Amino acid sequence: MTIATNMAGRGVDILLGGSPQRVADELLEGRSADPAEATPEQREAALAEAKSRCEQDRKRVLELGGLHILGTERHESRRIDNQLRGRSGRQGDPGSSRFYLSMEDELMRLFGPERFDFLLNKWDECEPIEAKLITRTIENAQRKVEQHHFGIRQHLLQYDDVKNLQREVIYAQRRKVLQGADLKESILESLRGIVEQRVTEFAGSEIEPDLYNLEALYQALYEIFPIHLYLKPEDLQGKRHDELLGLLQATITQAYNDREQDLGPETMRDIERMITLNVIDTKWVDHLDAMDFLEEGIGLRGYGGTDPLVAFKKEAFETWQTLQRGMQEEIARLMFRVQLVREEQQERKSPFREMSARSGKEEEPEKPRPFKKKSGKVGRNDPCPCGSGKKYKRCCMNKG
Numbered sequence: 175m176t177i178a179t180n181m182a183g184r185g186v187d188i189l190l191g192g193s194p195q196r197v198a199d200e201l202l203e204g205r206s207a208d209p210a211e212a213t214p215e216q217r218e219a220a221l222a223e224a225k226s227r228c229e230q231d232r233k234r235v236l237e238l239g240g241l242h243i244l245g246t247e248r249h250e251s252r253r254i255d256n257q258l259r260g261r262s263g264r265q266g267d268p269g270s271s272r273f274y275l276s277m278e279d280e281l282m283r284l285f286g287p288e289r290f291d292f293l294l295n296k297w298d299e300c301e302p303i304e305a306k307l308i309t310r311t312i313e314n315a316q317r318k319v320e321q322h323h324f325g326i327r328q329h330l331l332q333y334d335d336v337k338n339l340q341r342e343v344i345y346a347q348r349r350k351v352l353q354g355a356d357l358k359e360s361i362l363e364s365l366r367g368i369v370e371q372r373v374t375e376f377a378g379s380e381i382e383p384d385l386y387n388l389e390a391l392y393q394a395l396y397e398i399f400p401i402h403l404y405l406k407p408e409d410l411q412g413k414r415h416d417e418l419l420g421l422l423q424a425t426i427t428q429a430y431n432d433r434e435q436d437l438g439p440e441t442m443r444d445i446e447r448m449i450t451l452n453v454i455d456t457k458w459v460d461h462l463d464a465m466d467f468l469e470e471g472i473g474l475r476g477y478g479g480t481d482p483l484v485a486f487k488k489e490a491f492e493t494w495q496t497l498q499r500g501m502q503e504e505i506a507r508l509m510f511r512v513q514l515v516r517e518e519q520q521e522r523k524s525p526f527r528e529m530s531a532r533s534g535k536e537e538e539p540e541k542p543r544p545f546k547k548k549s550g551k552v553g554r555n556d557p558c559p560c561g562s563g564k565k566y567k568r569c570c571m572n573k574g
Contacts, residue, residue, distance in 0.1 A: 178258065188241055188261050191232030197224035240268035247275050248312055250319040281315050332483055333469055336490050337462075344458050348451065357446040361509065362430060364502040366423045368398060371499075373422060379415040386418075395422065398503065399429050399510045433510060441514070449508045453501050461497045465490065 176188060198220040202212050212220070235241070241262040249255055255273070262269025275282075351357070376391035377383075388410045395401045404425045410418060434442040468489055475485045552559060558569035 187264050189228075189232075190235045190241060190267055191228040191230075194221060194224040194228050197227055236268060239270060242269065243271035245271070245273035245275075247279050248273060248281055248316065250281060250316060251323075252313065252316045252320070255316075275312070281319070282312070329483060333486060336487055337465055340461075340490070340494055344454065348454055351447050351451045351454070354447070356443060357450055358434075358443070361446060361450075361505060362427060365399075365426050365430060365506055368503060368506055369395065369422045369426055370419060373415065373419045377415055377418055381415075383412075383414055391418075395426075398506050399426055401425065401429075404429060429510070437514065445512060446509070449505055449512065453504045453508070457497055457501050457504070461493065464493055468493065 198217070201220045201224060202216065241264075243259055243262045245255070245258060259271040259273075262271050372391055372394045376394065377386040377388065389407065392401065392405075392407050392410060401422075405421075409421075413421065437445065468486065472482045472486045472489075475482045552566050554565070554567040554571065556566050558564050558566045558571075560570050562569050
C-alpha cells in the first residue's frame with residue numbers, strides 16, 4: 175500500500191509485485207547480513223530469490239485486477255488527480271481507480287454551486303452519487319481554481335516582465351563598462367543633464383529673472399563639482415535662463431577636462447569605469463529591494479478601482495527614473511571627489527617617529543611621568559610612584 179498526497183507525473187512507476195532489488199536487500203537484512211558487506215555470491219542468491227518472489231506476487235496481483243487507485247478527495251487541480259489516476263495501468267498492466275468525495279469538501283464548499291445543497295438533506299448517506307451532473311460540477315469547480323491560479327501566475331509574469339526590461343538595460347550598462355568602453359562622453363552628457371535639471375529647478379524659463387534663487391543654485395552645483403574654483407556667486411547675477419545654462423554647462427565641462435588633465439587620460443578612464451561599475455551595483459541592489467516592496471503591496475490598489483498592473487508599471491517607471499538620476503549624480507560627485515593615494519603614502523607611520531613640521535627633528539615618545547600621591551597609602555592598582563608606568567602591585571609593592 176502506498177499513501178500519496180501528490181505525485182509526479184514522470185519517473186514514478188509502482189511495479190506490480192515489488193522491486194527485486196529492494197526485496198533482495200530485505201532478505202539480506204533478515205539474514206543478519208549488511209547488504210553493503212555481502213559477498214557477490216550472497217547477493218546473487220538473494221537477488222534470484224527476490225526475482226522469484228516478485229514474479230509470484232506479480233501474477234497474484236494481475237489475477238486480482240492489477241493496481242487499484244483509491245482517492246479520498248478531489249484536488250484543486252485536475253492534473254494532480256490525473257497523475258494519481260495514471261499510476262494504474264502503466265506499461266500495459268491492468269488497473270483501476272476510484273475517487274470518493276463529499277459535498278462538504280473544501281473544493282465544493284469554496285468553488286461549487288450552491289444549488290446542490292439540497293442533495294445533502296434528500297440523499298441517503300450510504301448511497302453513492304454517480305450522476306454525470308456531479309462529475310461535471312466537480313470539473314467546473316476545478317476549472318475555476320485552475321483559472322484563478324493561472325491568473326496569479328500570469329500577473330506575476332507580467333510584473334517580472336517589467337523588472338526584466340530594467341534588468342536588461344542595467345546589464346547592458348555593466349557589460350559596456352566591463353568591456354572597457356570609453357565613458358567620457360556619456361559622463362559629460364550626464365553632467366550637462368544634471369546642470370540643466372538644477373537650472374530648471376532654481377531658474378527655470380517660466381520664472382522671472384528677479385525671482386531666480388541663484389544662491390540655492392550655486393550651493394546645489396557646489397555639492398556636485400568645485401564651482402567655486404571657476405565662478406563666484408556674483409557671476410550668476412543678471413543672466414537669463416539660457417545664458418545661465420550655457421555658462422554652467424561650459425564650466426562643468428571645463429572642470430571635468432581639468433580633472434582629466436591633472437590625473438592623466440588613462441588614469442581618468444580607469445577611474446570612470448571603476449566608479450561607474452561600483453555605483454551601478456550598489457544602486458541596483460537598492461532598486462531591487464524597492465521593487466520587491468512595491469510588488470508586495472501593489473495588489474491593494476485593486477480595492478480602489480485601479481488596475482494593480484497599470485499602477486505597478488507606472489510606479490516602476492518612476493522608480494526607474496529615480497534610479498537613473500541617482501546613478502548619474504553619484505557618479506558625478508565621486509568623479510570630482512576621488513583622490514589617488516600613492517603606495518608610499520599608504521605606509522603607516524609610527525606616532526613616535528613623525529618628523530616635526532617646525533623643527534625638522536624626530537619626536538621622541540613622551541616618557542611616563544612619576545606618579546605622586548598627595549596623601550595616604552598607595553593603592554594596589556594605583557600607578558607606581560617610581561614612574562615606571564606599571565601598577566604598584568606589579569612593580570615596587572613587594573620590594574619594600
